[in-house]
Amino acid sequence: MLLADAESQLRDLLDIRIRLTGKRSRLVELKKSIGQIDESDRSAFAQAVQALERDIVSALETGEARLTERINELKIERERLDVTIPGRRPRTGHLHPITILRQKIEDIFVSMGYAIEDDREIETDYYNFDALNIPDGHPARESQDTFYTTDGFALRSQTSTVQIRAMERRGVPLRVIAPGRVFRRDTPDMTHVPMFHQIEGLCVDKGITMAHLKGTVTEWLKRLFGEDTVTRFRPSYFPFTEPSAEFDFSCFVCHGSGTSNGDRCRPCKGSGWIELGGSGMVHPNVLRAVGVDPTVYSGFAFGFGLERMAALMYNIDDIRHMFENDVRFLKQFK
Numbered sequence: 116m117l118l119a120d121a122e123s124q125l126r127d128l129l130d131i132r133i134r135l136t137g138k139r140s141r142l143v144e145l146k147k148s149i150g151q152i153d154e155s156d157r158s159a160f161a162q163a164v165q166a167l168e169r170d171i172v173s174a175l176e177t178g179e180a181r182l183t184e185r186i187n188e189l190k191i192e193r194e195r196l197d198v199t200i201p202g203r204r205p206r207t208g209h210l211h212p213i214t215i216l217r218q219k220i221e222d223i224f225v226s227m228g229y230a231i232e233d234d235r236e237i238e239t240d241y242y243n244f245d246a247l248n249i250p251d252g253h254p255a256r257e258s259q260d261t262f263y264t265t266d267g268f269a270l271r272s273q274t275s276t277v278q279i280r281a282m283e284r285r286g287v288p289l290r291v292i293a294p295g296r297v298f299r300r301d302t303p304d305m306t307h308v309p310m311f312h313q314i315e316g317l318c319v320d321k322g323i324t325m326a327h328l329k330g331t332v333t334e335w336l337k338r339l340f341g342e343d344t345v346t347r348f349r350p351s352y353f354p355f356t357e358p359s360a361e362f363d364f365s366c367f368v369c370h371g372s373g374t375s376n377g378d379r380c381r382p383c384k385g386s387g388w389i390e391l392g393g394s395g396m397v398h399p400n401v402l403r404a405v406g407v408d409p410t411v412y413s414g415f416a417f418g419f420g421l422e423r424m425a426a427l428m429y430n431i432d433d434i435r436h437m438f439e440n441d442v443r444f445l446k447q448f449k
């Protein structure tokens with residue numbers, strides 16, 4: 116029996132008591148009528164009425180007592196706490212695959228003596244373009260590529276802006292990496308999203324050459340993917356580096372062979388190489404913009420996107436999954 120049922124039955128029983136024994140009940144009518152009974156029958160009639168009243172009252176009291184007892188039992192039952200039942204295990208959170216990868220890379224660079232820098236995501240035209248040697252009229256300044264906020268301000272389209280801020284704040288020599296979000300006017304599809312993450316690296320000192328760039332990029336990729344990782348640099352063009360190079364590394368699945376388990380290797384599409392990012396020697400104009408003499412100091416910079424790298428490493432076929440925050444997707448990564 117449920118507590119609510121028992122309580123409802125007790126209320127019904129109190130109604131019945133009023134109906135059977137109350138002022139307007141049949142029983143009270145009978146008691147009032149005793150005086151009108153013939154004297155010869157009156158005593159027997161009165162005894163019969165009293166016996167009837169005793170039976171009714173006793174039956175009602177027994178019922179009430181039983182119900183009250185049951186209600187008390189049910190209340191104790193309801194409030195009882197079984198301390199031996201095991202607790203419900205709280206759901207543990209997981210780091211986002213982008214965070215996992217970013218932290219791994221940060222650890223590698225910190226161990227190589229780099230500081231981690233971060234800065235604002237809305238930048239002025241000066242930090243977005245001018246200081247990075249991107250001239251007026253350059254396609255990167257077009258509003259179909261860049262998210263302009265108010266006049267003269269835009270969401271940064273690359274973490275290179277942090278290079279300028281870091282050199283202004285820390286001076287040279289310096290070694291920093293800048294992980295952060297960047298924004299581009301792209302229509303989302305399997306391989307493009309309008310907001311993604313980049314890591315930018317910058318090293319400026321006396322006597323820094325392209326060899327330091329190649330050595331550094333190769334070293335951190337070896338630490339991430341294994342000692343047999345090979346890198347290659349292909350000449351390219353960026354306004355803020357001269358000379359500039361794109362860099363690739365040997366595929367971490369097929370180790371450069373292009374085949375895995377007899378099939379065309381998926382991450383490198385059978386080429387054996389994975390294209391990762393851009394790099395180069397910091398353009399003298401960029402150094403001049405922060406008051407560093409390019410005849411005394413030189414530096415290298417490199418940058419790459421995290422989403423594409425994470426997609427390859429974790430076998431994610433559509434990078435949009437990384438922004439949907441579906442727990443079923445996220446909890447696969449530890």
Ligand SMILES: [Zn+2]
Nearest residue numbers: 366369380383
């Ligand atoms: Zn491969």
